[in-house]
Amino acid sequence: MTYANPCKATQAKSRIISNGECPRRCACPRLYRPVCGEDGVTYPNRCVAGCMSGVYEYKYGECRQEDNKTEDKVGQGLLDRIRNSPPIEIRTN
Numbered sequence: 001m002t003y004a005n006p007c008k009a010t011q012a013k014s015r016i017i018s019n020g021e022c023p024r025r026c027a028c029p030r031l032y033r034p035v036c037g038e039d040g041v042t043y044p045n046r047c048v049a050g051c052m053s054g055v056y057e058y059k060y061g062e063c064r065q066e067d068n069k070t071e072d073k074v075g076q077g078l079l080d081r082i083r084n085s086p087p088i089e090i091r092t093n
Helices: 006-011 046-052 073-084
Strands: 035-037 058-060
């Protein structure tokens, strides 16, 4: 996640891994194997947590009510889209 300044990142208890916009190009699968991030947000899988959101500390499974530290409506929207999307076929050449 890109924060406006280091102070905002520190307030969100996030680790700064680079300056400027997040340099991520993620190709995460539409796979639902939930992880609960250190920020209390449930992510659909490890890739979405780490690559797309910058959360590398997590435990497997959905967050419980007592784990929720922040409300992430964008993350919840992504979670809902993945849960409700049809399975995708992965082809290898």
